Amino acid sequence: MGSDTLQLALDNIVSPPVLAFALGLIAVAIGGDLRLPDAVYQGLSMYLLLAIGIKGGVALRGADLGDILLPALAALALGIVIPLVAFAVLRWLTPFDAVDRGAIAAHYGSTSLVTFTAALVFLEAAAYAVDGYAATLLALMEIPGIIVGLMLAQRALGGGVAWGASLREVLVGKSILLLAGGLVLGALTGVTGYARIEPFFGGLFVGILTLFLLELGVLTGRRLPDVRRGGVGLPIFALAFPVLTGAAGVLAGAAVGLDVGTATILGVLSASASYIAAPAAVRLALPDANPGYYLTAALGITFPFNLVIGIPLYLAIAKAVIG
């Protein structure tokens, strides 16, 4: 990383959302309880999804569809290839069976809303512009990875998985409906309509994200004791794989002509692992897969890694490649 990127990384560590995450971790370590009431947590995640969707939709309205096509195809391709590679790499790194490997592959193929959001806030603070259709890329990359991961596990089980029903439950679940619904809502209402809700969905955004990250810090802290159960292969995977996929995402972004900020976002989307949509789908479709592995890797290791180190690292790569 260059010295200015290093400075940005250091600024990122003392940003309110990241500090709140650390507070949640510390609270668990010393036996305190900072969990938000369940309904508040659910409400905050709805707020974040809708806010990201609407904001993306407003930007989408002004965008040229021809500009979006190539990045969208790149995002879809990454969403399909990443879980295939994860599945193969895990076979080499861990003793897990195909069900557990498929479950983990589904998580890394999908994306993390909060990592994406933290990256947007980080890039904004660093004065890098991000194309408005970034939220569309997020929506596009949410599902294909889950399907590929479940298919890989299903193949090993000989087709005994009723994953069609699980997938339906995910597609009509909150995260896709709010994100896709928000995109449509934003595109229809446009800049004028958005101006009326901006104080709530824009102005309060980083504050709400801070509250949400406090909760995620607690959840991550509770997962950390499980890290050693997966052997050394799992933490190695959870730290190294995002770097590989993050770099691949940035390079793919550069290849389709994205600017530094948006290529960084594609890197972040590729590197992040889902811990909302994917765990729900995997739990329903692959009940025999161990959440102690897939949640610990995605939420316990990869999420904090991306939050603190990954995001500035992918920016540094984007700057080196695109300039």
Added chain:
Amino acid sequence: MSDEEFHAGEVTLVTIVAEAIVEARLLRALKDAGAHGWTVTAARGEGPRNRRVGDLEGGNVRIETLVSEAVAATIMARLAADWFPRYAVVAWTQRVQVGRIERYL
């Protein structure tokens, strides 16, 4: 008021505590088994295995349904076959007195 005016009688109360993510499926299974109604409340707790994603999907739910003895037996049998091996689910039954018994049989 006498028992007769209440239409009181004995039915089986089935209580199920499960990870929240399976709530919708579980309720469909209860309906299939012959339950006519239920009460769902949020629940907190810990089990011996803790193999669940509950923290992210709303913790646990506690489902209570009042049914005939035969329906209760069907529910418990299906839980044992399809649910206990896969998901974080506990269930127990007890005989209870209810008013307006005709609603439950």
